[in-house]
Amino acid sequence: MSGDLIPRYRTELGGALRLRPGSTVGGYVLTEMLGGGAYGAVYLAKHPRLERNVALKVLYPGYAADPKVRIAFDREATLIASLDHPNIVAVYDRNDPEDEHLWLSMRPVAGGDLAALINAEPEGLDPQRVARLIVDAARGLDHAHRNGVLHRDVKPANILVEQHPDGERAFLTDFGIARALDATVTATGVTATLAYTAPERFARQAVDHRADVYSLGCTLFHLLTGHTPFRTTDPASTIAAHLSEPPPSPRDLRPALPAYLDIVITTALSKTPTDRYSTCSELAENVTRAVTATTYAPTMSAPHNVEVATLTPAADGDTGAVSNHGLLLESLNLYDPELATLLLAADSGDTTAMNKVGRQHEEHGALTEARVWYRRAANAGHTGAMYNLGVLLEEHAPLQLPVSLGSTVPIPAGKQPGDSEEPTSAATATNDLGDIPELTEAENWYRRAANAGHTGAMYNLAVLLEERGQQTDAENWYRRAADAEGHPATMYNLGNLLKRRGKLGEAENWHRRAANAGHTGAVSNLGVLLAGRGEQTEAEGLYRRAAHAGHTGAMRNLAALLEKKGELTDAENWYRRAADADGHPTTMYNLGNLLKGRGKLGEAENWYRNAAVVGHTGAMYSLGALLEGRGERTDAENWYRNAAVVGHTGAMYSLGALLEGRGERTDAENWYRRADRRREPPSREPGNRFD
Structure with a gap:
């Protein structure tokens, strides 16, 4: 197919790639081939033990022979299998x-894929049908992004459709396969289908979820018009078009399409990731808006290759211009007479009006337009707009994808981090925040506003600097903000930072000031400081005060302190209250440990399982040990393996011992080596207390 890069294995192995019906793969018996692609083929297959059919994705043999691919595929398969969403094809095994x-077994989807729909309607699908399909795909993609998984190969052939009682439903498939195989292609190192690939992938830039937004935009264009966005004849010209050609108008191919779709396509296919929609659902919402709210859509050709429609400044008192602004806003589902009036003032250079227009757009979810107006006001010197632009950039910066189930994602600095014991520190963060352009720009705007005296900007700048590891600069800005307004959250964060820097006396003073101002997180952390120097009675009193006010961290700390004192019933009660309140995985894990020690094995198993399914490796390991202890070795092996693949050494050893016990010595030896232990029983993982 024009525009594809075919991996070398496929061209080398040619016709020998197809497996015959009746062949067995992983115990599954193949009954028929459903389809094939650049990476492998999909077969309908019978489950080896259950009376059901599955769709079995089998990669071509050459991939299985490459150790690098096997490792990458194993990693991606672990992530893919964790995705549970109604618009993602479920992976069973x-x-x-x-x-x-190398194979994955999945739920079979009966209705074919979007590529088949395009072939059946080569002039393009009904726009409202397209909008519904894009909404489904966007929901699945956003769920994956929130769980740290990029698709990397969004295209019509990877979106399946099926009829349901409530109508047609779309499902995403083939998550992560492209990433696992990127090492096996030539030239660009990009395995995804070129017609839908974001430009930053060719430029070897950092790739985040907005590459999938771009690919979904290309898929949208294909569904609407029957053609890919850039109609080229060879891979080199396809890459060049993605890198340099402006996004085309779908109405050049299908003039009857709603005019606002030009703006949607232009935004989704922006060369700069920060100028695209921040999520796939934001793209889908704008598609729906474009095809369902077109009564007042402009009758003239909408300008191609612009981020937002241009608004012409009007003379004072020109009510016709106000009306025209209103019609345009209504076509975008943003109609508000006040906003139309503000637009006129903003167009004439009023920076306060520009800032308010930005706020109105942001409140309606029109983030691209909000950035434009904030930036105009900020460049003209409006400090509030500088702050608002910084917050918008920071809050919608790309998620830093976790490298494992146990990884963390930094809390956005625009939010008050008072509900956790301490904000994520540079010492524990797993991501390099300095490499994210949005955060660098946000920092610059915060600095400009902070230097002009904006205390909110001082606070957000301090949080961002702290997350980046610039602790001295962060401390200085916290102090300036605290001295200027004495906000409890500022004093609380300053106390936390000082504690981490070893300045315990000052930390205690700031925590006391914040606690006296009513900050429950500061009350709890003041208790942590006092408990650390042996003042258990006062610490317990502070924990109880914050816990009764609903602070879940204080509940955890109080439970841990009571457990150490041997007051197990009271400790259990507080663990339960904390677990029920916020479902923190460490709380559930600690509660499981306490219940197990008290002989309540059934409840312990439930809490271990709850913590394990949200990624707590200690809970996975402890659950495996509990299951193995009562003879459920298959389930135990699965949990040991889940914990082992993300680095839990105790689970590696236990998995090795279990495998050795049933004679699988080679696999056992591999896990022993990975744990760097042999014949040494692991010590029980400590309870990760918050004291």
Whole structure:
């Protein structure tokens, strides 16, 4: 297919790639081939034990022979299998490390894919049908992004459709396969289909979820017009078009389409990731708006290759211009007479009006337009707009994808971090925040506003600097903000930072000031400081005060302190209250440990399982040990393996011992080596207390 890069394995192996019906892969018996692509083929197959059919994705044999691909595929399969969403094809199982083939078993979807729909309607699908399909795909993609998974190959062939009682539903498939195979292609190192690939992937820039937004935009264009956005004849010209050609108008191919779709396509296919929609759902919402709210859409051709429609300044008192602004806003579902009037003032250079227009757009979810207006006001010197632009950039910066189930994502600095014991520190963060352009720009705007005396900007700048590891600069800005207005959250964060820097006396003073101002997080952390120097009675009193006010961190700390004192019933009660309140995985894990020690094994198992399914590796390991202890070795093996693949050494050893016990010595030896232990029983993982 024009525009595809075909991996070398496919061209080398040619016709030998297809497996015959009746062949067995991973115990599944193949009954028929459903389709094939650049990476492998999909077969309808019978489950080896259950009376049901599955869709079995089998990669071509050459991939299985490459150790790098096997490792990458195993990593991606672990992430993919964790995705549970109604618009993502469910993954049931995957190959074992020693299997000949690399495969995934999935729920079969009966209705074909979007590529088949395009072939059946080559002039483009009904726009409202397209909008519904894009909404489904966007929901699945955003769920994956929130869970740290990029698709990397969004295209019509990877979106399946099926009829349901409530209508047609779209499902995403083939998550992460492109990433696992990126090491096996030539030239660009990009395995995804070129016609839908974001330009930053060719430029070897950092890639985040907005690459999937771009690909979904290309898919949208294809569904609407029957053609990919850039109609080229060879891979080199396709890459060049993505890198340099402006996004085309779908109405050049299908003039009857709503005019506002030009703006949607232009935004989704922006060359600069920060100028695209911040989420796939934001793209989908704008598509729906474009095809369902077109009564007042402009009758003239909408300008191609612009971020937002241009608003012409009007003379004072020109009510016709106000009306025209109102019609345009109504076509975008943003109609508000006050906003139309503000637009006129903003167009004439009123920076306060520009800032208010930005706020109105942001409140309606029109983030691209909000950035434009904030930036205009900020460049003209409006400090409030500088602050608002910084917050918008920071809050919608790309998520830093967790490298494992146990990784963390920094809390956005625009939010008050008073509900956690301490904000994420540079010492514990797993991501390099200095490499994210939005955060660098946000920092610059915060500095400009902070230097002009904006205390909110001082606070947000301090939080951002702290997350980046610039602790001295962060401390200085916290102090300036605290001295200027004495906000409890500022004093609380300053106390936390000083504690981490070893300045315990000052930390205690700031925590006391914040606690006296009513900050429950400061009350709890003041208790932590006092408990650390042995003042358990006062610490317990502070914990109880914050816990009764609803602070879940204080509940955890109080439970841990009571557990150490041997007051197990009271400790159990506070663990339960904290777990029920916020479902923190460490709370659930600690509660499981306490219940197990008290002989309540059934409840312990439930809490371990709750913590394990949200990624707590200690809970995975402890759950495996509990299950193994009562003879459920298969389930125990699964949990040991889940914990082991993300680095839990105790789970590696226990998995090795379990495998060795049933004679699988080679696999056992591998896990022993990975744990760097042999014949040494692991110590129980400590309870990760918050004291």
